[in-house]
Amino acid sequence: MYLSQSTTTLVLLLLLTATLTYNTLDLQKNQVLTEMEASSIDLKSSSLEHIIESSLPTVFNRVLNDAELEVIDNYNNNPSGDPFFESTNYTLAYLKNGTEDIIVKDYLENVSEEYSNLGYTIDYNFSMTNITMVDGFTFKLDYDLYYKIQGNKGVIKEENISSFQYSTVKTVLDAYHYIKPTYVGVINVSNPNAETLYDFQVKVVFNDSNFDYSIEPTGEGLRFYDENGNYIPYWVEVWDYSDDDNDRTSVLWLKVPILDANTNTSVYILSTYPKISESNGNRVFEMFDDFEDSNSIYSKWNVYRGDWEYISNSNIYSNSIYNENIVTCQDAPDIARMISTENTSLSEYIVEVDSMGYFAFHDSTPGPYTMLGFFADPEYLAETTTHPDAFYSVDMSSVHGALFTLTGSNLIWDLKVFDIFFGLSKEYPVDYNNVLRTYVGTDFFNAPLENEWYTIKLEVLDDDIQAKYCTLEDYISDNEPDWMISEENLEKYGTYFERGTSGGSLIDAYDIYFDNFRVRKYASIEPTTNIYSLSKTVGINYITPPRAEGTRYVLGSDYNLYYEEADNYPSIIDMLAGEDFKSWEYGYGLKLKGYQ
Known part of the structure; x- marks a missing residue:
């Protein structure tokens, strides 16, 4: 069969088109x-x-x-x-x-x-x-x-x-807490009063019969919680004091959130790790200064006369953890005192402070000559800078009389009478040049001694007061005397507090010392405590973020464990290395918050 040239060309084009189409489809498929x-x-x-x-x-x-x-x-x-x-x-x-x-x-x-x-x-x-x-x-x-x-x-x-x-x-x-176990005990706090007490300061005394010092030798691992698992601030006043019979005693103060009237309230004691003390009187008392803070002289007190400084403590409370420092005025002038920068709004309260006076050379009028001032008004006569304040004072021996100033920069005794007994005075400026220090009341049966540490205690019920003192040893052993001075209907100058001399410059080298000032709430009957021994918790705890109250993450224990972040405490990584503090720079510390 003969194909024309045009037909042949057409056939070739069709074959080429088919080939191209097939290749195109294959490419598209790929x-x-x-x-x-x-x-x-x-x-x-x-x-x-x-x-x-x-x-x-x-x-x-x-x-x-x-x-x-x-x-x-x-x-x-x-x-x-x-x-x-x-x-x-x-x-x-x-x-x-x-x-x-x-x-x-x-x-x-x-x-x-x-x-x-x-x-x-x-x-x-x-x-x-x-x-x-x-x-x-x-x-x-x-x-x-x-x-x-x-x-x-x-x-x-x-x-x-x-x-x-x-x-x-x-x-x-x-x-960490499995190997370094936590111990739990209970303090039964009894409020015998007819009224409920809120945020009340409760004194707790540990001794050999109610506390195992082998579990908690320094007290640094102690924590306290209420029945709802809320943290209770505390302050260690003295730890592990041993008397002549080697009986051991520790005195602590707790700020319990609520004590129902005529009811017993349980406070949980924890002894846990790490051993980092959380003793802090600022969180416990209405006003407080233990002089461990090197700035408190000027942050909590205004210095009106005398050169005040911190020195190392050497009395029986001395402790490298809780009580290293006291405050002193060496070579105290006629009038040396510090006035609190804050006042109290309470109408009923108790004030306590530790004090000692010392003479390098004795004379015929030995005595501490220190005082605790109250009802103070720092600006009673503001136009005088020498003695603008007026106040009452509980005196550990005292001087009464008149002081005057010629230059406005110094006070000098004009007339003075020495009183070696425990008493009550008031001190106030009469005018720019003259100040009176007058007698209010004296206990002629008690005369405090120089070079002896005492605890001064003042009870204020509106404008009525009672006061007494005792040695630190008697205070620790709960051997306080009855009230020594009682006065009613005092005229209040103000609501500030003072510490200083009740009559300075008796002789050269007259030094005064103070420690552990605090103001606390009053109750007609002080709550009492009954302490139950510490027992080791059993089981393995879980570290977990805070969960809904009531969720339990503790194996083999009746207590519900909580953790919270805390500076200086070991992180999870630190705890795995057995560290009792935070050493890993990227860590966040955790502490045992409490048991419920």
């Missing part, structure tokens, strides 16, 4: 397959990243619990050894390596095997780059993730990711 593979790889890479993001917090929490269990096992297998990690660096290395191992073996290797079964190849690398904290319960976990996923069509997805996740601890075992 493109579609490649795009499908790329989409699949994108999904797989997203899944891979999501697996790391979602699993890392859980894995870290698991490894953290493994670390706690390792410490507990070390202790159970060898109670006399050191069960903790060698240091915080070792602890962090354990957590880092353990987390990496689980992420790789339990997650990335499984993902790699699954992807390989689907025809993909994957290379990867995972490493923890840093572990820090953002609060006491939450870790920040920095990590690097590299992966390369390749499909059959040659599509490659390769990423280097530097990111982080947060991990909040969820019921992590507390090995």
Whole structure:
């Protein structure tokens, strides 16, 4: 058959068109397959990243619990050894390596095997780059993730990711407090009054019969909580004083939130770790100064006369933890005193302060000649800078008479009568030049001695007062005398307080000392306490963020455990290393908040 040239050309064009169409369809098919593979790889890479993001917090929490269990096992297998990690660096290395191992073996290797079964190849690398904290319960976990996923069509997805996740601890075992156990006891506080007492200062006395000093030798681990688990502030006045018979005594003050009328109230005692004292009289009393703060002379008191300074304490209260310093005025002038910068709004209250007066050379009128001033008005006669204040004073021996000034810068006794007995006086400016110090009341049966520390106690009921004193030894042993002075209907100048001389410059080298000033609330009958012995808590505690009240996270114990953030306390990492303080720079401290 003969085909014309035009027909032949047409046939060739048709064949070429068919070939091009087939090749085009084949290319489109490959493109579609490649795009499908790329989409699949994108999904797989997203899944891979999501697996790391979602699993890392859980894995870290698991490894953290493994670390706690390792410490507990070390202790159970060898109670006399050191069960903790060698240091915080070792602890962090354990957590880092353990987390990496689980992420790789339990997650990335499984993902790699699954992807390989689907025809993909994957290379990867995972490493923890840093572990820090953002609060006491939450870790920040920095990590690097590299992966390369390749499909059959040659599509490659390769990423280097530097990111982080947060991990909040969820019921992590507390090995630290398992090895360094907590003891719990109860103080039964009885309020015999017909009225409820709020935020009331309660005196607690520990001795050999009601307190085990072998559990708490220094008192630094003590904490107190009410029946609702609320923290109760406390102050250690004296710790572990031993008398001549070696009987041991400690005196503490608690500020109990509520004491119902004619009711017994339970206060829980905890002896726990770390041993960091929280004794703080500023949180307990209405006004307070134990002179341990080197700025209190000028922040809590205005110095009106005399050179006041801090020195080391050497009386029986001396303690390197609770009572290192006292305040003194050496070579005290005629009138040396400090006036409180704050006043009290209470109409009924009790004031106590420790005091001593000392003479280098004795004369015929020995006595401390120190005073506790009250009902003070710092600006009674404001136009005089020499003695603008007026006040009443409880005197540990005193001088009565008149003082005057010629220059306005110094006061000199004009007339004076010595009184070696315990008494009550008032001191006030008459005019710019003259000041009177007059007798109000005297107890002729009690004459305090110089160079002896005493506790002065003043009770104020509106404008009626009672006062007494006793040695520190008698105070500690609860051997206080009856009230020595009682006066009614005193004229109040003001509501401030003073400390200083009741008659200075008797001779040269006259020194006065003060310590432990406090103002507390009054009750017609002081609450009493009954202390029950400490017992060791049983079981393993869980460290967990605060939960709804009533949720229990304690194994084998009747008490409900709480934790809270606290500066200077060990973080979770520090506790795994057995540290009793915060040494890891990125940590947030945790302390045992209480049992319920």
